[in-house]
Amino acid sequence: MTDIAAIEAAAQRMAGHVRETPLLNAPLLDRAFGRRIFVKAECLQVTGSFKARGGWSAVSALSEAARKRGVIAYSSGNHAQGVAYAAAAHASPCVILMPSDAPQVKIANTRSYGAEVVLYDRATTDRDALGADLSAKRGLTLIKPFDDPMVIAGQGTVGLELSRQTVAAGITKAEVFVCCGGGGLASGIALALEHHAPGLTVRTAEPEGFDDMARSLTSGKHEKNARISGSICDAILTPTPGKLTFPILQRLAGTGAVVTDDQALQAVALAFTHLRIVLEPGGAAALAAALFTPDLPDTVVAVATGGNVDPEVFRTALKRFG
Amino acid sequence: MTDIAAIEAAAQRMAGHVRETPLLNAPLLDRAFGRRIFVKAECLQVTGSFKARGGWSAVSALSEAARKRGVIAYSSGNHAQGVAYAAAAHASPCVILMPSDAPQVKIANTRSYGAEVVLYDRATTDRDALGADLSAKRGLTLIKPFDDPMVIAGQGTVGLELSRQTVAAGITKAEVFVCCGGGGLASGIALALEHHAPGLTVRTAEPEGFDDMARSLTSGKHEKNARISGSICDAILTPTPGKLTFPILQRLAGTGAVVTDDQALQAVALAFTHLRIVLEPGGAAALAAALFTPDLPDTVVAVATGGNVDPEVFRTALKRFG
Numbered sequence: 001m002t003d004i005a006a007i008e009a010a011a012q013r014m015a016g017h018v019r020e021t022p023l024l025n026a027p028l029l030d031r032a033f034g035r036r037i038f039v040k041a042e043c044l045q046v047t048g049s050f051k052a053r054g055g056w057s058a059v060s061a062l063s064e065a066a067r068k069r070g071v072i073a074y075s076s077g078n079h080a081q082g083v084a085y086a087a088a089a090h091a092s093p094c095v096i097l098m099p100s101d102a103p104q105v106k107i108a109n110t111r112s113y114g115a116e117v118v119l120y121d122r123a124t125t126d127r128d129a130l131g132a133d134l135s136a137k138r139g140l141t142l143i144k145p146f147d148d149p150m151v152i153a154g155q156g157t158v159g160l161e162l163s164r165q166t167v168a169a170g171i172t173k174a175e176v177f178v179c180c181g182g183g184g185l186a187s188g189i190a191l192a193l194e195h196h197a198p199g200l201t202v203r204t205a206e207p208e209g210f211d212d213m214a215r216s217l218t219s220g221k222h223e224k225n226a227r228i229s230g231s232i233c234d235a236i237l238t239p240t241p242g243k244l245t246f247p248i249l250q251r252l253a254g255t256g257a258v259v260t261d262d263q264a265l266q267a268v269a270l271a272f273t274h275l276r277i278v279l280e281p282g283g284a285a286a287l288a289a290a291l292f293t294p295d296l297p298d299t300v301v302a303v304a305t306g307g308n309v310d311p312e313v314f315r316t317a318l319k320r321f322g
Numbered sequence: 323m324t325d326i327a328a329i330e331a332a333a334q335r336m337a338g339h340v341r342e343t344p345l346l347n348a349p350l351l352d353r354a355f356g357r358r359i360f361v362k363a364e365c366l367q368v369t370g371s372f373k374a375r376g377g378w379s380a381v382s383a384l385s386e387a388a389r390k391r392g393v394i395a396y397s398s399g400n401h402a403q404g405v406a407y408a409a410a411a412h413a414s415p416c417v418i419l420m421p422s423d424a425p426q427v428k429i430a431n432t433r434s435y436g437a438e439v440v441l442y443d444r445a446t447t448d449r450d451a452l453g454a455d456l457s458a459k460r461g462l463t464l465i466k467p468f469d470d471p472m473v474i475a476g477q478g479t480v481g482l483e484l485s486r487q488t489v490a491a492g493i494t495k496a497e498v499f500v501c502c503g504g505g506g507l508a509s510g511i512a513l514a515l516e517h518h519a520p521g522l523t524v525r526t527a528e529p530e531g532f533d534d535m536a537r538s539l540t541s542g543k544h545e546k547n548a549r550i551s552g553s554i555c556d557a558i559l560t561p562t563p564g565k566l567t568f569p570i571l572q573r574l575a576g577t578g579a580v581v582t583d584d585q586a587l588q589a590v591a592l593a594f595t596h597l598r599i600v601l602e603p604g605g606a607a608a609l610a611a612a613l614f615t616p617d618l619p620d621t622v623v624a625v626a627t628g629g630n631v632d633p634e635v636f637r638t639a640l641k642r643f644g
Contacts, residue, residue: 022344024366027407028434043598044346044363085349105595112350272636273427276365276629278598307598311644314594315637322633 002149002244004195007156007188010057014157017089018053021045021158023165023301026274033291036299038169040162041277043307047109049235049283050158050185050305051075051082051145057154058143059086067092072140074098074127076234077106078306079145084113095140097131103234103280103310122229146184147242155185158303159192166197166301173199174299177257177286180204180213181236183245185305190252200301204249204256205289207233207264207282214256216241217249232261232313235282235306257289264288268314269321271304280309281317324471324566326517329478329510332379336479339411340375343367343480345487345623348596355613358621360491362484363599365629369431371557371605372480372507372627373397373404373467379476380465381408389414394462396420396449398556399428400628401467406435417462419453425556425602425632444551468506469564477507480625481514488519488623495521496621499579499608502526502535503558505567507627512574522623526571526578527611529555529586529604536578538563539571554583554635557604557628579611586610590636591643593626602631603639 024039042050059071070093073083080096087094094115098107099122111117120130135142144151166174176193178186183204190202204213210231215223224240231237241249259267264281267288271279279287283306290302346361364372381393392415395405402418409416416437420429421444433439442452457464466473488496498515500508505526512524526535532553537545546562553559563571581589586603589610593601601609605628612624 019344019346022341022366024341027368028431031434041366044344046349048598109350112353269633272600272633276370276600278594278600311591311594311640315640315644318633318637322637 002152002156002188002191004191006149006153007160007192010153011157011160013060014053014056014154018056019045020161023169024275029270029274035296037290038171038301039275039287040158040301040303042158042303042305043277043279043283047081047085048306048308049078049082050155051078052085053157054151054154054184055079055082055086055143058148058150059083059090059092061150062141066141069139070094071143072131072135073143073145074131075145077102077308078235080106080110081113083143084110084115088114095134097127101229103308105310106308109308146182147244149244152184152188152244156188156192158185159189160196162189162301163193163196166200171299174301175254175297176200176202176301176303177205177289178202178303179236179283179285179305180206181238182242183213183249184242185303186253187245187248189303190248194252201254202252203254205286206236206256206258207231207285208258208260210237211256211258212239213241213249214258216246217253217256222246233264233282233285235280236285257293259285259288259292263292265317266321267291268317272318272322277304278307278309278314279304280306281313283307324474324478324510324513326513328471328475329482329514332475333479333482335382336375336378336476340378341367342483345491346597351592351596357618359612360493360623361597361609362480362623362625364480364625364627365599365601365605369403369407370628370630371400371404372477373400374407375479376473376476376506377401377404377408377465380470380472381405381412381414383472384463388463391461392416393465394453394457395465395467396453397467399424399630400557402428402432402437403435405465406432406437410436417456419449423551425630427632428630431630468504469566471566474506474510474566478510478514480507481511482518484511484623485515485518488522493621496623497576497619498522498524498623498625499527499611500524500625501558501604501607501627502528503560504564505535505571506564507625508575509567509570511625512570516574523576524574525576527608528558528578528580529553529607530580530582532559533578533580534561535563535571536580538568539575539578544568555586555604555607557602558607579615581607581610581614585614587639588643589613590639594640594644599626600629600631600636601626602628603635605629
């Protein structure tokens with residue numbers, strides 16, 4: 001199980017290799033939306049997303065022998081880059097399974113970090129089975145994207161930083177929106193905030209049609225999405241909440257928020273104009289929730305999780321909402 | 323005269339109001355260009371550029387009576403926003419003279435900070451004379467964009483941060499490229515580095531056709547540009563080096579670098595892809611110099627000065643170079 005000690009140990013292991021990202025805000029954005037909006041800019045993280053934290057945490061926790069055999073991960077792109085970055089730094093061989101419809105920039109970057117990329121068809125292949133098979137054959141350690149205690153601990157370091165940064169900004173009470181796929185980041189942050197900033201409440205943010213976590217938090221059981229692809233928020237499309245992450249969020253998170261693809265694209269454009277950061281649509285879901293969810297409190301925080309976006313998608317966001 | 327004590331005093335006055343910006347880098351960008359490239363992301367500064375520093379430094383140094391009468395500034399946009407932000411926070415009336423061809427986003431933002439914007443024609447109006455006239459009539463204090471000791475001191479706080487951040491990154495020797503209009507930022511940084519990081523050398527970066535500083539550093543006297551507009555790098559088009567800034571740079575700076583508009587646009591696209599920050603072309607000139615100048619050392623730093631860019635210009639950069 002991941003606890004606050006595991007998160008603090010992960011922070012120790014990643015010091016000097018993973019960046020403390022800034023907590024940004026913009027007076028003109030606050031004024032336009034009538035509340036204080038703070039953005040934790042994980043798009044500025046090494047590899048362009050928070051996934052470098054979980055990847056580093058997991059790879060750095062392996063035994064010397066396991067690191068030498070290598071690691072394997074499956075990912076639509078950001079976890080791939082996080083694990084590839086960490087593996088390269090630990091001189092650990094790295095195989096990444098990626099869906100063939102992942103953004104080209106993520107596939108190219110993952111290869112650039114030195115990983116061997118294996119593409120698969122998202123509709124016809126069981127990536128868990130494929131990963132387990134390759135892992136067994138080559139003696140690789142499978143690093144799951146969210147349902148792994150060391151990955152959750154790594155993502156939780158975002159919460160450690162947030163708890164310090166919100167104190168420095170004079171924030172004692174806020175809703176903290178977190179882009180949510182399987183819930184690794186949201187659950188890690190929730191654990192850190194429970195310990196260090198109990199006035200801050202995590203709320204998951206998901207794309208319309210892929211709101212398995214929001215529905216699961218309401219029903220109390222693992223709900224599934226009807227589709228497995230079809231949102232522009234490619235980074236956070238997962239079929240159902242994680243086995244480890246869901247109980248943590250059941251205990252600690254507020255109601256899940258749901259945003260449309262257009263709201264995510266609008267958040268991408270607003271982050272461009274007011275914060276001068278580059279977000280991918282899935283990485284802007286939390287900001288979209290912090291802007292467009294009804295009945296929000298005076299102060300909201302959005303974790304902007306990633307910025308690995310194809311230029312064409314970004315140009316569309318600017319053309320439509322810039 | 324601006325000295326290290328003035329820069330450190332400015333840093334004290336702006337604490338809590340002006341942000342310490344991160345020093346970013348990207349392994350894949352380093353690999354592509356064969357050197358270590360660090361980017362000081364001043365586009366993440368409050369108001370979207372380093373100009374908030376100089377503005378805050380100048381306004382906060384005024385007497386209570388002068389602040390009550392108000393301030394005036396002339397600027398193509400970033401200095402305007404910096405001064406408007408600082409004036410609003412000090413409850414000081416603020417008039418901004420802006421060229422009518424300044425980017426719409428900069429004019430709109432300056433008004434949003436509460437300033438009164440007066441537009442003028444860049445080709446037919448002497449902005450210095452207009453500013454002096456308005457200033458005399460209303461008792462406003464003119465805050466010049468670069469040739470003001472308090473403004474230079476404020477911009478120099480970038481150098482204080484850089485000296486700490488480069489030590490933390492293990493950098494003891496590097497060329498530090500700084501986007502250069504009148505030289506306020508470059509001279510302030512040079513003074514701070516002289517004191518705190520003598521292994522780091524400032525080099526100015528200017529657009530082709532507007533390389534007055536580079537030519538002046540070579541000839542030893544104030545050279546003028548043939549044109550006053552016509553580069554996409556609108557933020558850094560000034561006719562000639564400042565009276566205060568030039569002697570500082572003569573003493574401390576290396577050879578000036580010159581970049582083409584296309585190189586600046588390419589740097590905008592590379593910063594999008596690898597660093598996930600939004601730069602305006604003039605704010606990317608230093609990064610362009612750090613990428614494309616011949617005979618560079620192993621380690622270079624670029625100060626990415628601003629990110630207030632019209633969406634159309636950014637889309638063009640991505641379409642051509644993304």
